[in-house]
Amino acid sequence: MACGIYLHIPFCGRRCPYCDFNTYTGMESLIPDYMQAVRAELQLHAAQEPNPAGEPLRSIYFGGGTPSLLPPNEVGRTLESIHKLYGIDDQTEISFEVNPGTVDGARLSAYRKLGITRLSLGSQSFRDEQLAVLGRDHSVAQTRETIEQALKCDFRSLSVDLMYGVTGQQLCHWRADLEQALSCGAEHLSLYNLTIEEGTPYARLRAEGKLPLPNEGLLRDMYISALEETSARGFERYEVSNFARTDHSCRHNRLYWEGRGWLGLGAGAHGFTAKGGAAGLGRRWWNLRLPRKYMSAVKTGHLPWAGSEDLDLRAAIDEELLLSLRTRRGLRRERFAERFGFDPAVLLKNSLKELSEEALIQVDSQAIRVSEGSVIITDYAVQRVASLFDRRSVWAIVSQHAEPRRAG
Numbered sequence: 001m002a003c004g005i006y007l008h009i010p011f012c013g014r015r016c017p018y019c020d021f022n023t024y025t026g027m028e029s030l031i032p033d034y035m036q037a038v039r040a041e042l043q044l045h046a047a048q049e050p051n052p053a054g055e056p057l058r059s060i061y062f063g064g065g066t067p068s069l070l071p072p073n074e075v076g077r078t079l080e081s082i083h084k085l086y087g088i089d090d091q092t093e094i095s096f097e098v099n100p101g102t103v104d105g106a107r108l109s110a111y112r113k114l115g116i117t118r119l120s121l122g123s124q125s126f127r128d129e130q131l132a133v134l135g136r137d138h139s140v141a142q143t144r145e146t147i148e149q150a151l152k153c154d155f156r157s158l159s160v161d162l163m164y165g166v167t168g169q170q171l172c173h174w175r176a177d178l179e180q181a182l183s184c185g186a187e188h189l190s191l192y193n194l195t196i197e198e199g200t201p202y203a204r205l206r207a208e209g210k211l212p213l214p215n216e217g218l219l220r221d222m223y224i225s226a227l228e229e230t231s232a233r234g235f236e237r238y239e240v241s242n243f244a245r246t247d248h249s250c251r252h253n254r255l256y257w258e259g260r261g262w263l264g265l266g267a268g269a270h271g272f273t274a275k276g277g278a279a280g281l282g283r284r285w286w287n288l289r290l291p292r293k294y295m296s297a298v299k300t301g302h303l304p305w306a307g308s309e310d311l312d313l314r315a316a317i318d319e320e321l322l323l324s325l326r327t328r329r330g331l332r333r334e335r336f337a338e339r340f341g342f343d344p345a346v347l348l349k350n351s352l353k354e355l356s357e358e359a360l361i362q363v364d365s366q367a368i369r370v371s372e373g374s375v376i377i378t379d380y381a382v383q384r385v386a387s388l389f390d391r392r393s394v395w396a397i398v399s400q401h402a403e404p405r406r407a408g
């Protein structure tokens with residue numbers, strides 16, 4: 001059964017030129033009907049897979065888009081429906097993405113009273129010049145005001161996003177941004193390297209040679225200074241881009257990285273059932289992307305799926321490697337063996353020893369992890385571990401001996 005729910009709110013006041021998320025401007029008038037469709041989709045899932053164990057959800061996440069465009073009454077109605085069908089208790093983490101400039105103290109206080117426990121703030125930078133380069137719809141003063149109001153409302157956790165690798169950004173700018181984020185009262189930081197996504201205005205500018213970006217060396221220095229500064233201020237890096245004080249890591253992120261199930265609700269949302277699919281190794285699905293098409297599909301009484309994929313053994317193993325090795329906990333040997341029927345640290349002992357000697361990974365009785373010194377090249381380290389499974393001899397043994405647990 002699902003351990004969490006993700007709700008996608010595909011509306012934004014303005015489109016940022018680097019963004020390729022499923023989000024739309026000028027459609028806010030759809031919000032009441034859209035949220036009604038989200039609640040109807042929830043009912044459809046609950047009819048198919050009720051919650052017989054009666055265990056409350058571990059996490060609910062309102063993401064987007066800009067969830068803070070939602071009036072509190074819509075948030076309240078939606079949480080009520082979720083509570084009736086799946087159960088919320090005081091251990092459920094309820095996260096909500098907020099863009100500065102879209103909320104005031106009264107709205108934040110209303111969200112808090114409805115049970116939201118965690119705010120994730122799309123701050124991106126504490127420099128107005130950089131916000132302008134990023135095409136953001138808010139100022140640093142608005143970010144500061146939102147943080148001040150959020151702290152007054154006493155959310156359990158406050159997270160801020162920062163972006164590095166931006167045009168014109170220098171190491172001193174990045175260090176100053178980090179300093180502001182680390183001292184603003186937030187317990188969680190998400191630090192993203194700007195990526196150029198196909199089809200965005202940024203991709204066009206880049207292709208025309210009009211978007212100079214920091215070189216590899218500078219990006220590396222920025223990431224290293226993030227590792228140093230966060231660690232010096234008591235934040236733990238629990239995933240490549242995510243840092244938190246003790247007990248403040250994002251539960252939704254953890255469900256995702258630990259390969260647990262969640263319902264994805266809303267236009268373009270993705271969901272995952274950990275034990276579903278033909279092989280019992282997991283099924284992912286994704287909804288229709290366009291809000292109006294999504295809403296019409298829900299009205300017909302069918303799940304608004306655009307597609308689904310059952311994971312086979314190879315895909316499930318690849319996914320487990322890719323997600324778990326990006327986290328500090330690493331790949332849990334016992335969980336892997338339970339899921340796939342073999343312990344990779346035993347089967348690949350000699351090859352993993354070579355990677356350990358190269359100081360790329362560490363293997364102990366519990367886990368395989370990317371070593372602290374190699375975290376900056378995590379993608380490369382993950383690729384090297386994944387490539388071990390490409391050897392025909394290894395794959396023949398895996399296919400013969402793996403006994404994946406099937407859904408009961």
Ligand code: SF4
Pocket residue numbers: 011012014015016019020021023064065066099122
């Ligand atoms: S506010 Fe966020 S979701 Fe909306 S366009 Fe900008 S980056 Fe994309």
